[in-house]
Amino acid sequence: AQSVTQLDSQVPVFEEAPVELRCNYSSSVSVYLFWYVQYPNQGLQLLLKYLSGSTLVKGINGFEAEFNKSQTSFHLRKPSVHISDTAEYFCAVSGINSGYALNFGKGTSLLVTP
Amino acid sequence: SQTIHQWPATLVQPVGSPLSLECTVEGTSNPNLYWYRQAAGRGLQLLFYSVGIGQISSEVPQNLSASRPQDRQFILSSKKLLLSDSGFYLCAWSASTGGGEAFFGQGTRLTVV
Numbered sequence: 001a002q003s004v005t006q007l008d009s010q011v012p013v014f015e016e017a018p019v020e021l022r023c024n025y026s027s028s029v030s031v032y033l034f035w036y037v038q039y040p041n042q043g044l045q046l047l048l049k050y051l052s053g054s055t056l057v058k059g060i061n062g063f064e065a066e067f068n069k070s071q072t073s074f075h076l077r078k079p080s081v082h083i084s085d086t087a088e089y090f091c092a093v094s095g096i097n098s099g100y101a102l103n104f105g106k107g108t109s110l111l112v113t114p
Numbered sequence: 115s116q117t118i119h120q121w122p123a124t125l126v127q128p129v130g131s132p133l134s135l136e137c138t139v140e141g142t143s144n145p146n147l148y149w150y151r152q153a154a155g156r157g158l159q160l161l162f163y164s165v166g167i168g169q170i171s172s173e174v175p176q177n178l179s180a181s182r183p184q185d186r187q188f189i190l191s192s193k194k195l196l197l198s199d200s201g202f203y204l205c206a207w208s209a210s211t212g213g214g215e216a217f218f219g220q221g222t223r224l225t226v227v
Contacts, residue, residue, distance in 0.1 A: 042221065043220045044158075051213060090157065098160060098171070099171065101163045
């Protein structure tokens with residue numbers, strides 16, 4: 001089965017500073033990896049995805065992530081964060097099990113302050 | 115374009131009452147459908163998934179059930195709610211070909227009192 005671990009439950013950062021949210025995955029087969037963002041009391045919105053090809057993936061809102069097979073990681077980065085980036089971020093992995101359902105990490109709460 | 119509708123947005127129900135949450139998808143055919151529950155600090159837990167009409171798979175034993183009476187309709191039910199059923203419930207769909215992203219509804223905040 002596929003699983004992901006988000007290493008940080010909370011990440012505080014100042015506005016305009018860079019940020020990295022860490023995610024490691026576990027799988028014995030090829031996987032598809034995703035990052036989602038969730039604002040309070042809302043559904044999840046896809047930030048970016050890795051299915052195949054280039055290991056550097058660019059997403060919406062200036063976010064990017066790099067797939068690293070040797071380190072089994074898929075860390076999310078942004079060079080300069082805004083107050084509006086304050087939200088919950090989820091890393092997820094999909095495989096052929098469970099109807100291709102996504103398995104999510106426990107989430108990282110990003111708090112951006114002035 | 116595809117859209118997913120989930121309702122109601124919030125619900126307060128007494129212990130022992132029944133539950134029915136509905137989710138419908140538009141603009142696609144034969145989607146894979148999912149129900150997740152989100153508890154604070156615990157991420158999203160997959161409850162049920164369906165790859166076709168009448169085909170329901172449960173991921174965890176619980177007080178809930180799911181049904182798919184039509185291709186793009188997914189219903190989450192309970193005959194008698196427990197306090198522990200409180201949470202944020204999310205419906206999602208993905209393409210039947212698999213491997214792509216899931217698209218989520220806006221969620222239902224269920225409080226059992």
